[in-house]
Amino acid sequence: MAVRPILVVGNPVLRQKAMKVKRVDKALEELIDDMIDTMRAAPGVGLAAPQVGVPLRVAVIEVDNVLTTLINPEIVKLEGEYEPEEGCLSVPGYWGHVKRAQRVTVKARDRSWREIRLKGEGLFGQALQHEIDHLDGKLYLDRLESLDALQRVEPRRPHEPEPSASGSGRRPTGTASAP
Numbered sequence: 001m002a003v004r005p006i007l008v009v010g011n012p013v014l015r016q017k018a019m020k021v022k023r024v025d026k027a028l029e030e031l032i033d034d035m036i037d038t039m040r041a042a043p044g045v046g047l048a049a050p051q052v053g054v055p056l057r058v059a060v061i062e063v064d065n066v067l068t069t070l071i072n073p074e075i076v077k078l079e080g081e082y083e084p085e086e087g088c089l090s091v092p093g094y095w096g097h098v099k100r101a102q103r104v105t106v107k108a109r110d111r112s113w114r115e116i117r118l119k120g121e122g123l124f125g126q127a128l129q130h131e132i133d134h135l136d137g138k139l140y141l142d143r144l145e146s147l148d149a150l151q152r153v154e155p156r157r158p159h160e161p162e163p164s165a166s167g168s169g170r171r172p173t174g175t176a177s178a179p
């Protein structure tokens with residue numbers, strides 16, 4: 001198990017649609033373990049495989065000390081709408097209000113390759129939607145009405161690029177504490 005570097009806005013892997021996983025093997029088990037370590041070290045609420053440079057449909061989420069591993073997740077139902085604060089480990093130092101469904105139903109496989117169906121609301125529902133967006137090559141920035149709506153968490157460091165919805169920019173180091 002290891003903590004992997006988290007890719008940030010500007011890296012093209014974050015804009016690619018991730019590939020479906022065909023089976024669980026030792027390499028996938030190691031990836032999932034590394035993702036859990038990386039998410040916790042950041043710290044964050046969730047992490048998708050593309051954020052660590054692996055274009056596979058895998059995500060991990062930990063809310064209220066409950067760890068959820070998702071393989072090939074798909075949203076099957078969205079209900080209601082609200083606009084919570086949201087940040088991202090791949091967009092360090094910023095947050096914004098993002099329109100999300102209040103409740104979400106997701107089907108996926110767990111790390112034992114069993115089919116699962118999850119319902120989420122609040123932070124867990126938000127994290128499900130956020131991580132599945134990553135697997136589809138989307139960032140929460142894409143859901144903002146304007147980048148002017150972004151709020152700065154801390155002063156920008158000289159090596160951090162300003163975020164852009166197009167995903168252009170360099171790869172700085174940094175973390176944020178949200179899904």
